[in-house]
Amino acid sequence: MPDLDLQAEERINRSLNIVEEIATEKERAIQTICFHCGQNCEETHWLDEKVFCCYGCKTVYEILNANDLCEYYQLDNHPGISLRNIDDKNFLYLDEEPIRKKLTTFDSEDFAKITFAIPSIHCVSCIWLLENLQKIDHGVLRAEVNFVGKSVAIEFVPDRIKLSKLAGLLSSLGYAPQINLDADGKINRALTNPIVFKLAVAGFCFGNVMLFSFPEYLGLDQTDPFLIRIFSFLNLALAVPVFFYSGFDYLRSAAKSFKQRQINIDVPIAAGLIALFFRSAFDIMTNTGSGYLDSFTGLVFFLLIGRWFQSKTYESLAFDRDFKSYFPLAVQRMVNNEWRSVIIYHLSPGDLIQIRNMEIIPADSTLVDDYAFIDYSFVTGESRPVKPKQGDKIYAGGRLIGQPIQLIIEKSTSQSQLTSLWNNPAFGKANESKYKKIIDQSARAFTWVVLVIAVITAVYWRFTNSSQMWLVLTSVLMVACPCALALAAPFTYGNMMRVFGRNQFYLKNADVIERIAAIDSIVFDKTGTVTHGNKPKVEFCGKLSDEELGVIKLLTGSSTHPLSIMIAQSINKISNEKILEFKEMPNKGIQGIVNGHFIKIGSPEFVDATHLSDSQGSNVFVSIDGEVIGYFHIQTSLRKNIKGMIDRLGKKCDALLSGDTENDASAMKSLFTDHTLLFFNKSPHDKLEYIHNLQQHGKTVLMVGDGLNDSGALKQSDVGIAITDNVGVFTPACDGILNGHKLSSLDKFISLAKSSTVILKSAFVISFLYNAVALGFAVTGNLTPLTAAVLMPLSSISVVGFSSIAVNTVAKHKLK
């Protein structure tokens, strides 16, 4: 028996062990998830037996714990916002008087009120924490969250907590406020509310007019003429605010179009409203009838409902305000004595930034260096560069020519400012959107056709059944409105642009999609486009001292050429000298005088070193005071998956134009198919000429290159796409900015652009069919104005809905 006991004990022990193992396993699985933000932890920070993914998350927990606010974690699972990738923002500029005045709604020494937009509000816990802000800092009096608007209104005592500290506190909790000095949120409210109240007035009047029309509906006309007259005049009184307040937008829009000697889609609606209102008023005044005021007020009511519903739909589909569809841009900013690239909308006044040759000044700032040459042609159209001196103000939008400069930011940038710069007509392509033209013309022609049909219908009904004439006329005018036609294009292309933006392909405007769809030949640049900009192998063949290396880093760091950037990144010595007479020769190299030595870096011809050469990769030669010291040997790797993309594009791949020597020819030959012509040693001008030549032969050319060195070719091509790796250099000449690792999907983007034109055409057909069918019913008197008013917005919404759904389905299908 003892044997059995032992066995049983062993078995129990074993199973206990297993249970324990499972438990620890489970624990481990749970523990690797950050207690604060719920993300997987790459590194772990421990506190109170809880694990955090980063220092930031841990700090937030500490703050909350110290203030007894840990209920935050009970309302929702892992509600926090990861602080892993958020860099410290400087909010000191908020304390400046004019900025504070602009942001606060009320401001005095012991009481101030401000509303911050906080995009990261996402759950119940966020509301709870933000509304308990006064427990963390006693300077805060009250905080109220608007969850729908993703904002928080805070009342605080400026004496106890400064505005910058308040913003910093929010930021340290993971709720960094998004501060936009250009526009305040109020504009939005002002836009949506009038339509609601106009709708309310129209609905109120519609209901009462129907009430007073009851005797008429019931056929009580002859009972009491006095009462009927009172009712009629009451109806008229109720219709007046509907005509002059609720329906005024239609009248104004129609009047505006007449002033410009044009005709727009609101004209038929306005004509219908005027016809009904004045005809009814005339009937009532002259006591010849009771008019059609119930139809009139109902018409305006349903029109406004449609408009309100449309505006709601558009809001949820809105693409312009989508933050992510903006292209990412970065500049070099000094952080702790080190240059780091920072996204431009994180720049704040007082920051020291460095601008390199050919880069655009991102924000209004003052010059730190002695002088600079700035080309303001994007802003003023004047192409001769100006020469500001130290301390002078330099305005956003200028482009630096020559040696690099350092600037101190004065004003924060707005992305919209740069977007508008990008859309400057100076960079526009001559061929305007084909569809836009067609739509504009057809909408106008359509309106005339509608008016003519309306007149004919009115004349016909005048002689057959004159009592129905006004109603039929109004229905015809209502139903034929081609609004759906006008909405199809902006929505299809706008949605497609947003889809592209989500996939890191940022387009200048919606017209570019149309042009991409028409592309039949593609030209590639090599360095930085087909080859990788990241992690190149850089070796120096020759001998250089540390000091010389530092000087070379200084010089190459001033240029934006992909090879310069690679060399500058590979050197970790720093020189504090100044560059004099810096010059960058496109496609040749850079030169400058540092510490009395004349240094040239660039191609063998440029440096007079044609006798030296290496077989593979790119070589960049260095000479000091005319003596060739050696060369950088740079081996760049091809981008991933690019071969597949080129194969899929097939015959469309027209050429590879490289500014480099033929060293890489064999690698390129194996990459491209036989259809593709390979050219080396091409200057920027050669590239431009080549594209121009292709266009002369009737080709529509898409050029893919790096933004600055190929800017001429990008501008000449029908669609110019600039490739960027992590740091976006702003290049207004291109039509689109594509993230480097998405280059392999270029063929998918092209096919998506093609699908969007198909979608657009289908939307046109739908809206046209709708108009034609409904018009048929209206002309024959089978459609009341009220039904017409309901149908009209429905058709617009169905077309908009069709295009949005179609675009998203196609995108999901193709970009997988």
Add this chain to the structure above:
Amino acid sequence: MGIIVILITISLSIALIFLGVFYWNIKSGQYDDTYTPSIRMLFDDKLKHESQNKKGKRDSRQL
């Protein structure tokens, strides 16, 4: 018939008052955020509850 005129005047003016109230509501921003107040109401309840619970627990421990 005079009574009907009076009744209509009364009904119209009441309706107009409601229209005015609606305008005031919009103006004062009552419709700007229809979600957060519903959540906020639950918080207050829970907070009190929680603190009472805590107090209760502490008390029992002391005992």
